[in-house]
Amino acid sequence: MRLPGKILTALFLSCLMVFGVIGQASANSKYAGIVMDAKTGKVLYESNADSLRYPASLTKMMTAYMLFEAMESGRINKNTRIPVSRNAAAEPPTNIALKPGDSLTVDQAIRALVTRSANDVATAVAEFLGGSEAKFAAMTTAKARQLGMSRTTFKNAHGLPNSKQKTTARDMAKLSIALREHYPQYYSYFQTSSFTYKKRRYGNHNRLLGRVKGVDGIKTGYTRASGFNLASSVQANGRSIVAVVMGGRTSRSRDAHMADLIKRYLNKGSTGRDRMLIAKAPGGARTALAAMIPGSDVPLPTDRPEAQPQTLTAYAPEPPVKAAAVVNAAVPRPRVAVAAVDPMPTASTNAAATETASMGGWVIQVASLPTEDEALMVLAQTEQKAGSVLARAVPITETFEKGGVVYHRARFVGFNSKSDAWGACASLKKKSISCYAVQQ
DSSP, X not given: OOOOHHHHHHHHHHHHHHHHHHHHHHHOTTOEEEEEETTTOOEEEEESTTSOBOOGGGHHHHHHHHHHHHHHHTXXXXXXXXXXXXXXXXXXXXXXXXXXXXXXXXXXXXXIIIXXXXXXXXXXXXXXXXXXXXXXXXXXHHHHHHTTOTTOBOSOSSOOOOTTOBBOHHHHHHHHHHHHHHOTTTGGGGGOOEEEETTEEEEOSOTTTTTSTTEEEEEEEEETTTEEEXXXXXXXXXXXXXXXXXXXXXXXXXXXXXXXXXXHHGGGSOOSOOOOSSOOOGGGOOOSSOOOOOSSSOOOOSSOOOOOOEEEOOOOSSOOGGGOTTSOTTSOOOOOOSTTOOOOOOSSOOHHHHHHGGGOSEEEEEEEESSHHHXXXXXXXXHHHHGGGGTTOEEEEEEEEETTEEEEEEEEEEEOSHXXXXXXXXXXXXXXXXXXXXXX
């Protein structure tokens, strides 16, 4: 059948466009993207969403999260001053030219992070909250795990090149949603169009703000290794989505691609009521394992889980056999060498522990500590020291009460069998890490 010349030409051009797009996508090995319905957790679009990528300045979203958390807990406020060390002042651009001995308020620091994406400010914040860059990186990596960001590792607070600092588009989407859900009182910082410090004005790098309907944040990022990254939050017409693009070739093409994703998928979002996708426990503390956004398009549960602390009236230096009927009593238990290790949980496990059961029936406990921050620090340090031993495990914290005091277990979940858990624990002991394994 002969077709008119105009139709043939149109078909030819269409084919060129299709194969051109496919060719560009396949040629760009850095690209990853995802669009999530922020009301349900449903994945509307994804491409390489679980492939490891460099976060670049998307890292500063976590740095801001840690500031928001400290503010909510009352440890700091907007007027608390953050000192600037020689180390912080030496960070390369982008920065706001801080000098050693300077100080700036928490409010100024947040605005500098979300507009200028200031590296010197990020390091100052890390040293202020963590005591050092390394400790802050451990804290933020542990916090990432707590939020369900299972493939993210932070090594600094700013996102400057580090071969071990990795994340995924899906993890960055989870962090974007957590910022919106957990700290709505502070989230408007990400809408800041400009920031003035020492009489110099800095504009926001996010050019979609005010230009694409419904965009209310949140962060851009770029290094040569990462390409151009962008996380966007959009709320319009009763719908709400979060989108992440990583590895763009230019800032303009990245922005255009993000705008196209928003146009394509916003109207596919739910118009139902908002749901809490990343759980927040009573009293402002996070549950041990956040409600994890699925990798498929399966909606999350409507209700958010809340951790219920156990009430324990007895203490034993190592878990009593009768408290674990599910464990073979004939098998000798590893001795506990960590101070203040709590008794093994009874049948009335808390909600967080129940939630982790689906990740594997066995867990490894490495410590029990008075504060969540201490437990998170131990988890992060253990994970770093353990190397490949815990590569497939997920660190969590669980609360229990003893003598009217709440303690926080530091645990790794995700072991499918007793031999896996005991084998991992034995390997940890060879690295001078005390632990014991227990079935959920």
